[in-house]
Amino acid sequence: MAGATVPTSTEPEKTERTRQTKSIFSANDSARDMVLYSPLWEFWYSADGTLEVVSNACETCCGYEAKHFYRNSRFMEAILIEEHLPLWYGLWRKLDEGENYATAEFQIRLPDSKKRWMKFEASRALDSDGCYCGIRAFCHDITSHRSVVQQLMHFTWHDSLTKLPNRSKCIEKIKKAISRAQATGHWNFSIVYIDIDRFKNINDSLGHEAGDAILCKLADRLRDATYGFETVFRIGGDEFVLIYEDTSDHQSVHRSIEALIQGIKRPIAWNNKQIHMSASFGIMHGEMEVDTPERYLQNAHVALNHGRSNGTDGVTVYDAQIFSNALKLISMELDLHNALINQEFFLVYQPVVDTITRAVTGFEALIRWKNSQGKIISPTKFIPLAEETGLILQLGEWVLLEACSTLAEWRRTNPLFKNLKVNVNLSARQLSDLELTDIVSRILTKTNLPPECLRLEVTETMLMENPDYADITLRRLRALGVGLCIDDFGTGYSSLMYLQQFPISNLKIDRSFVNDMEKNPANYEIVKAVVALAHALGLTVVAEGVEEEEQRIMLLEAGCDFSQGYLFSRPIPPQEIPNIVSIMQAPQKCLPQAG
Structure with missing residues (x-):
């Protein structure tokens, strides 16, 4: 067969090998010496697969002396990792089938049981007559290269x-x-x-x-x-x-x-x-x-x-319904962007009143959206989307500017508004915005509204997400002179004693406790306890969601300072506020519930 065979013979004397098959060196001892002392790990095999010479560099590369390879021409197989043996056999099969060059990468086991990656390159050698006379092969240590490749692969994946x-x-x-x-x-x-x-x-x-x-x-x-x-x-x-x-x-x-x-x-x-x-x-x-x-x-x-x-x-x-809803949300997000450009948002105001006298003490500014088709979109639908997309920062700044401008104008034209305040809700994104304090300061300066006329509302959940940063932000806002209020108190998991570490001056009891306190004694006990503890901490209290006169009387008995709800007024457009204030400033007068 004109091809190569996997090395199989044990070491014979060199002279005997030479007699049995034509030597790849053709009795050229100087060429043999060049291989022996080559700095590379080099092999020369005769045409029948007999190992004729291996360079002394093998010991440096694999830890085994050349004598091991002479004694056993299949010694390379013995030190190969077992699962890589098919690669070794495949290389020799290619040469045997007449290919001029074949290569394989595999691991060998060193005398100390460590492993190294090797690249074995073999090519067919021809004599001066152009006849096949054996195989010349080199073995390169590629452990470092493989390590780099593996690292690159790891980084890739x-x-x-x-x-x-x-x-x-x-x-x-x-x-x-x-x-x-x-x-x-x-x-x-x-x-x-x-x-x-x-x-x-x-x-x-x-x-x-x-x-x-x-x-x-x-x-x-x-x-x-x-x-x-x-x-x-x-x-x-x-x-x-x-x-x-x-x-x-x-x-x-x-x-x-x-x-x-x-x-x-x-x-x-x-x-x-x-x-x-x-x-x-x-x-x-x-x-x-x-x-x-x-x-x-x-x-x-x-x-x-x-x-x-x-x-x-x-x-x-x-499911399919979720996909349909997602398409609607995408459409709404586009509409939100356009709404900011087209000024489709507006504010309504709900009075906050003295629980005893019903006199207006301020307002909560609430955002509304009337889209291009004339439909009113509920804040519960567009506020979460604005929060998720980041539009809430731009939207929140607009609300602050609009509310402060409106109250400043009322104060300028109507003495009844001199001591009234406006409450504006902050979102979680706004509270974490590093520029929030600067934005509030700039708006107060621009609108010429005294800081004490603005009260910013945050939820206890927002405070508990990152209490340390929230505390820093709130103290900076408080240093401007604005009031700070905890909204929807009781819906989170924090205690009032814990929340009092923040520079707040006011809290709102969530409507869920007020709605049925006349029917649920436990809720009323909670309201009384919150009011008492808040007063002990120097805070004023607002009850949200007051709809019945009986609820107002119970809040009065509990000592609640302020109330807010449909009993006094629904959220109304700004143009109606001056008339409402003039009516409600007269003690004990009840405002008809505006639609």
């Missing part, structure tokens, strides 16, 4: 911060899940999209170093909870994806997510602070009609956004 597989790896994994499902007919996999709630607030308030550290801790918790290799992926920012395969039923996925929710909720320590996190989840179960990874991720993300509108820690499974 993994997130550098959390070390989790990245979006590219996630898409590849989903592709495999789809292919397996198409082959077997079993679509028993699920894609879970996770987005950390309000994570931007962490970066804005604590800095990106803290944000990165928190992301790494969350990644560790997700990885520990899923027990699997390449099951959890970080696909961007604060977004993660879980892939569940071979699931017996959808309920098992939901049970796993419930455990993840509890894990994410555990406080994360950072610089002696306890950071509380939550997340929203969107699920897309395997479906035959959905056959691309991008659609699975898109649909799971759509489900997540749909569920987020129902609050944090939401878990939502994708």
